[in-house]
Amino acid sequence: MLDALKVVTTVVxxxxxxxxxxxxxxxxxxxxxxxxxxxxxxxxxxxxxxxAVMPFWYIGSLVLxxxxxxxxxxxxxxxxxxTAAGLxxxxxxxxxxxxxxxxxxxxxxxxxxxxxxxxEQMNRWDRFHYVRVAVIIAAFTLLAAALT
Numbered sequence: 001m002l003d004a005l006k007v008v009t010t011v012v013x014x015x016x017x018x019x020x021x022x023x024x025x026x027x028x029x030x031x032x033x034x035x036x037x038x039x040x041x042x043x044x045x046x047x048x049x050x051x052a053v054m055p056f057w058y059i060g061s062l063v064l065x066x067x068x069x070x071x072x073x074x075x076x077x078x079x080x081x082x083t084a085a086g087l088x089x090x091x092x093x094x095x096x097x098x099x100x101x102x103x104x105x106x107x108x109x110x111x112x113x114x115x116x117x118x119x120e121q122m123n124r125w126d127r128f129h130y131v132r133v134a135v136i137i138a139a140f141t142l143l144a145a146a147l148t
Contacts, residue, residue, distance in 0.1 A: 008064065
């Protein structure tokens with residue numbers, strides 16, 4: 001049972017890393033290159049769509065890592081899992097304090113109601129997101145290392 005938990009946790013966190021990496025380095029670059037208002041509309045739609053899913057994914061990943069740490073407390077690699085869970089806590093805190101407030105504003109914007117500094121706010125979100133991606137990549141790496 002513990003082996004299944006390890007694999008499920010690693011896969012769930014790994015897929016989350018893949019999605020967030022894709023948003024940071026592929027999707028947002030595509031959206032930024034679109035003409036006129038298309039990029040802003042795409043970001044607003046992405047903010048609504050991913051904003052609805054990601055809280056469950058981030059919290060779920062953290063819960064899975066915590067359960068793994070508790071269930072495997074006396075097994076090798078537990079320190080790696082605890083550290084990974086700590087990094088996932090950091091990613092959740094970053095999300096709540098830094099990224100979600102910007103996303104909540106951005107997902108309601110249209111070309112008619114967006115603020116004059118909307119690009120600066122999106123750039124700030126991107127910078128915070130790059131850091132969050134680095135944090136969850138580190139957590140995933142630790143979980144993968146704990147499997148061995």
